[in-house]
Amino acid sequence: MPVYESDIQDEGLACHPPSLDINPLQLFDITKGENRPLYAAAPMVRYSKLAFRETVALYGVDLTWTPMILAKEFNRSILARDSDFTTSLFSPPTIAQFGCNSPLEISRATTLISPHVNGIDLNCGCPQSWACAETLGAALMNKRELVTSMVASAKSRLKDLGYENKKTVSVKIRVHKDLRETVDFVRAVQGAGADFITIHGRLRSTPSSKPVDLEAIKLVAQHISVPTFSNGDIFTLADAKEHAKFTGVDGVMSARGLLENPALFRGDENCPWEVVEAFMEKVVRAPLPFKLVVHHLGEMGGSDRSQKGKTLFSKEERAELMACEGMVELIDWCEEMRERRGRRSH
Template identity: 45%
Template sequence: MVRYSKLPFRELVRRYNCDIVYTPMILADVFASSNYARECEFSTNILDDPVVIQFAASNGLDLANAAELAAPFVSGIDINCGCPQKWAIQEKIGSHLMSDPETVRDMVRQVKARVDVPCSIKIRIHRDLRETEEFVKRALSVGVDFITVHGRTRRQKSTEPVSLEGMKLVKEVSTVPVLANGDVFTMQDANDIVAATGVDGTMSARGILENPALYAGHTVTPWECIEDYVDLALSYGTNAFIFHHHLMYMFEKSMSNAEKRTFNSLTTTPAILDYLEEHYGLDIARKRVERAEQKLNRNTNNNVDITS
């Protein structure tokens, strides 16, 4: 989820039954050393709770320095041990760490010594699941608070099915909550994985990009959800590239190929808004009035008369 799970999107998925949200993967050394990077990479507010900040790091010191700066504003610190991109492996971060369990163990230990919020790891499995079991046990030995396991090795493509066996093993050897990641595109997928592995919950990345209302039971992104995202993105100020790409994901299953070619060629926020207004009846002003009225009604209904 590099770039794509920033504040507007996190607020969006909370409206559709997502319980815990993560920031994009952030480079710990840059975050710790640059105020500009901190301002660009992480923003939050009172509604953004619980939120887990996910760091990529190659050593415990950089990670702990970043964690200490972020801790007052988040509900948890997550160590990314799963990113399979070549640049990440070359930098000895992400899924490179699956071959370096002692560094991950030291990272957890240093974060736990410096901050008072939960510390988790997001891992992949090994071809030899005995290595995965040993990896998990080392992290548990220094007090990792929960684990997310992506059910593929770092070399497997996303088109290959996840290993339910691998995710089940991580749950069986763990003494902390375990979340499963990979191939969660519908609530049925999530329920099936929980039933097969016994994990405590599921995480979605590609699936929730395509359908932010996934955990509310929708199989295709509803128009209301798209309207909500446009409203939030405009309110918070989202750059045109991210704004466009989120919408491209959300329309993936509902637009014809011809319509996709037209929509995907748009390059500016005004052009995107004009297209949605003309072809879908987008009306953000109306949407904002409706949401204000809903909020007012909720507040009115929650009032308690204590007069006698």
């Protein structure tokens, strides 16, 4: 879990990121005072890496999540820790999400990562078959007692470490077909000490192509007294406001929308060029695999929902992007793109 030394040398900063002093519950109070929901970047496998988290935090995201980290591997392997989680002096308020099915493993993982993050989150929402086969993710929605014991274990460990009321334990869920089961689940999780809950309004079997069930989120949220997030189908700032107003939740969380347009919570309808430059600067400081960088840029410059027919890259420019064979070539392409945009503006 390295802190990038270049940040220290280049900026002359202390080794304690100011964001670590923020309890996520404080963010709910702040955004409530601003009469808006709290804006969060969802945990996404492969994509929620440090460079992307730092980028979206520049454009309106209040709270970020890591990708799901397998607690068992994280605990047993230094290599797993260094590859699964990185931080920096510019890291925004961050929640570490774990895939776990053992109170002991979540306690150990909490011990290792808590000094570097603002909270611990238990993934009870991942629908992927491999995760469910290991009793992880959405499979835990049918293991209420196990989940409550893991929440209690993480809370107890934070208290022992001196982080009580300073860092949070939360749970991200999907809903059951019978919402009464979901209500029983969230009540139990809340009783075990969960500080807030994220509700993804789809069943484990519901594909992302099917609209999120806002009625389900609304009903479940009505039975929770701690803060709540709505997750699913947030592609614009208008979506975020409408979801929060309809469901009554305290925050909204976006995944695919932020991939396409990291500035959506700032209110931009399309991904602006400045985001590409900001992202590339973050990548230089916190390197990502080359193909992942290309994928991120392809999402930002593509023609998906958030672009509304106006893409950042032309078809020819996308072809150039995909033809890049390494980071040096990609950086040169970005420089050429900047010059082209400068010529167009004159």
